[in-house]
Amino acid sequence: MKKRGLLVVISGFAGSGKGTICKELMRQHDNYAFSVSATTRDPRPGEVDGVDYFFITKERFLEMIDAGELLEYAQYVSNYYGTPRTYVEQKLQEGKDVILEIECQGALQVKEMFPEAVLFFVMPPTVQEIYNRLKGRGTESEEVILKRMKRGQEEAEVIGRYDYLLVNDDLDETVRFLHETVNSARYATERNREFVESIKTGFVEFLKEHV
Amino acid sequence: MKKRGLLVVISGFAGSGKGTICKELMRQHDNYAFSVSATTRDPRPGEVDGVDYFFITKERFLEMIDAGELLEYAQYVSNYYGTPRTYVEQKLQEGKDVILEIECQGALQVKEMFPEAVLFFVMPPTVQEIYNRLKGRGTESEEVILKRMKRGQEEAEVIGRYDYLLVNDDLDETVRFLHETVNSARYATERNREFVESIKTGFVEFLKEHV
DSSP states (O other): OOOSOOEEEEEEOTTSOHHHHHHHHHHHOSSEEEOOOEESSOOOTTOOBTTTBEEOOHHHHHHHHHTTOEEEEEEETTEEEEEEHHHHHHHHHTTOEEEEEOOHHHHHHHHHHOTTOEEEEEEOSSHHHHHHHHHHHOOSOHHHHHHHHHHHHHHHTTGGGSSEEEEOSSHHHHHHHHHHHHHHHTTBGGGOHHHHHHHHHHHHHHHHHHO | OOOSOOEEEEEEOTTSOHHHHHHHHHHHOSSEEEOOOEESSOOOTTOOBTTTBEEOOHHHHHHHHHTTOEEEEEEETTEEEEEEHHHHHHHHHTTOEEEEEOOHHHHHHHHHHOTTOEEEEEEOSSHHHHHHHHHHHOOSOHHHHHHHHHHHHHHHTTGGGSSEEEEOSSHHHHHHHHHHHHHHHTTBGGGOHHHHHHHHHHHHHHHHHHO
């Protein structure tokens, strides 16, 4: 019915595995395009410019804000993160479903601007499990993990404004569910107002001809 | 997350194939229970009481309305149609997803009472195709077909209040899509308010213990 792609927003608690879910989704299906964020923070070891992020200066970031070149942006500590608009618009136009893996603050900005966007929040089945996974990575101090848990508490306050919950117990299951839900969302009446109107008009015209 | 079944409402234009879709869905999956409607109209040849409908008298139907035993009901011409409440409640409680194949008037009543119900509207891709399918059945006069088309025009006015469109081009595809969408709907945040609250509480308790 609709040729334009869908905007798919994915957020989640630290350690929820949202990055892995996105990568696996992209690997399995070719209808998606992954939006790379811009950030002013320094690259971490192994991160590649243009793949993990566009690493840019604060000056350039502020310019992009002023020029309306960002779909959404947010500041964490002293760093900025944002979604360059051109890539997203272009891919949607091409009919690709664009994945934005972004934080809650940005996700809700996107939903306000694009009510037709589909928002997913990734989480383990329990709060304890969030802690266990962060602990299990063995890469962060207890202090950092507790900071992330406090951040999680703030994020939990806005989960209700997302469209779907993705309880990530099994990666394959979760990716399949995500893909199926995006396909379903395509046929929600709220995303097909024009088609619904065309059916109404179609009846008027048909009955004019036949009665 | 949620054990209670979902209420799945299916409506559609005459000739849209909604009956066949429901039968095929029931045949392929065992998570569904099909709600049999009660009606005061006479059985047509081949129709079985308790399978196609519960055929009851007008007096009994009016009694059921008064006693609140119907989930929804509607009157067409001089006949009543309605959904007995007990079966639906019982099956939902057992965790079954209950299919109501009902007309628009009843569907919207159900949505008002159960906002968590998922409403599907089945249609061919174009208005002309609705006519072609009715014509193709060869069982109804042109006059009856045009009456159905006028009824279709009225129904088209409320399609926008359904949750999803099911464009029935290919039966297997449509049934698969319907089943996947029901599964997706189960994880919509609006159907999981309690779970979302439990995550919020989980954080509060976790942080009370650990900080």
